[in-house]
Amino acid sequence: MAQENGKANGKAKEVIIEVRDVVVGFGSHNVLNHLDLDVYRGEILGFVGGSGAGKSVLMRTIVGLLPKRGGTIKVLGVDMTNGPEAERRAVERRWGVLFQQGALFSSLTVKENIQFPMREYLKLPQGLMDEMAVAKLEMVGLDASVRNKFPSELSGGMTKRVSLARALALDPDIVFLDEPTSGLDPIGAGDFDTLIATLQRTLGLTVFMVTHDLDSLHTVCDRIAVLADGKVIAAGTMETMLASTHPWLRAYFHGKRSRAGHVAEANGQAGNAPIPTP
Ligand SMILES: Nc1ncnc2c1ncn2[C@@H]1O[C@H](COP(=O)(O)OP(=O)(O)O)[C@@H](O)[C@H]1O
Ligand SMILES: [Mg+2]
Numbered sequence: 001m002a003q004e005n006g007k008a009n010g011k012a013k014e015v016i017i018e019v020r021d022v023v024v025g026f027g028s029h030n031v032l033n034h035l036d037l038d039v040y041r042g043e044i045l046g047f048v049g050g051s052g053a054g055k056s057v058l059m060r061t062i063v064g065l066l067p068k069r070g071g072t073i074k075v076l077g078v079d080m081t082n083g084p085e086a087e088r089r090a091v092e093r094r095w096g097v098l099f100q101q102g103a104l105f106s107s108l109t110v111k112e113n114i115q116f117p118m119r120e121y122l123k124l125p126q127g128l129m130d131e132m133a134v135a136k137l138e139m140v141g142l143d144a145s146v147r148n149k150f151p152s153e154l155s156g157g158m159t160k161r162v163s164l165a166r167a168l169a170l171d172p173d174i175v176f177l178d179e180p181t182s183g184l185d186p187i188g189a190g191d192f193d194t195l196i197a198t199l200q201r202t203l204g205l206t207v208f209m210v211t212h213d214l215d216s217l218h219t220v221c222d223r224i225a226v227l228a229d230g231k232v233i234a235a236g237t238m239e240t241m242l243a244s245t246h247p248w249l250r251a252y253f254h255g256k257r258s259r260a261g262h263v264a265e266a267n268g269q270a271g272n273a274p275i276p277t278p
Helices: 055-062 085-092 110-121 126-139 144-148 156-167 186-203 214-219 238-243 247-254 259-266
Strands: 015-026 029-040 044-049 070-075 095-098 174-178 206-210 223-228 231-236
Touching: 015 055, 015 206, 029 055, 029 070, 029 206, 029 223, 029 231, 044 055, 044 186, 044 214, 055 070, 055 174, 055 206, 095 156, 110 126, 110 144, 110 156, 126 144, 126 156, 156 174, 156 186, 186 206, 186 214, 223 238, 223 247, 231 238, 231 247, 238 247
Parallel strands: 044 206, 044 223, 095 174, 174 206
Antiparallel strands: 015 029, 015 070, 223 231
16 A cells, blocks of 8 residues: 655654554445555645445444444554553544534524533533634634524534534544535635634644645645545545556646546536546
8 A cells, every 4th residue: 555654854754543454334335445554743634435335334433423343543642442442432532533424413503513522521510611602703714693593594604613613522533524515616616715824733643634625625634544445545645646656646736526527627627527538
């Protein structure tokens, strides 16, 4: 596997998520088949792969929502299956998650959504949680007045931002984002990418981001990991991906949906639309 050794400035980077030999399946089918992956502290890792490849399954497995059939997952050095319960609980507080579907509870206000993880893990007076919710809204570029709205009153971009605010509720070290810019227009998606990059820098976050968005991969991701056939078939920088001769990588990063395709689209050419054969 083309896994880079993760050394920068001669110093080995700290592995914050270590996935080894992980098998996850449903019925007779294993979606993840002896998968290995390292995520380094402080990086934004873009996780890509075909639709149905198992990207969300891996993310949900890492955060403990799906059972494994084999392998080990260590987060912040703690074995999330066999480690001491108290240590595992402590690690669970150190991450925030933005799920692909139905990110917010529709019956709760924005404020209550953001406070949901706080209620689960922290015992704090309501007044303090109210202040914290407003602070999280500001972090994601939303006005405090949004706090009393219900999810149905929010635009798609605002919903994503509130979901991100909720993921940041416990001041996490690690943030998991499952296709955070899907459904946003390109400007909204670009703004969201900028927000993620800014938060990563200012808060020192490690970001695991499932994405189909090649612009995100180019602009905000430090490294990219590619999932195919139940395994991470390549992991490295965008330069590594672009230089690879692997057929899947060539089709994905040089195909019509790649940057070259976007440039063509901006010039009024085919771009993302299927290119008619002459
Ligand atoms: N809870 C589940 N029960 C059965 N099959 C599932 C479940 N979750 C995901 N799958 C299957 O696992 C495969 C990978 O799904 P998923 O991780 O959602 O793909 P993606 O890479 O698009 O995020 C798909 O074939 C999906 O149907
Ligand atoms: Mg998915």
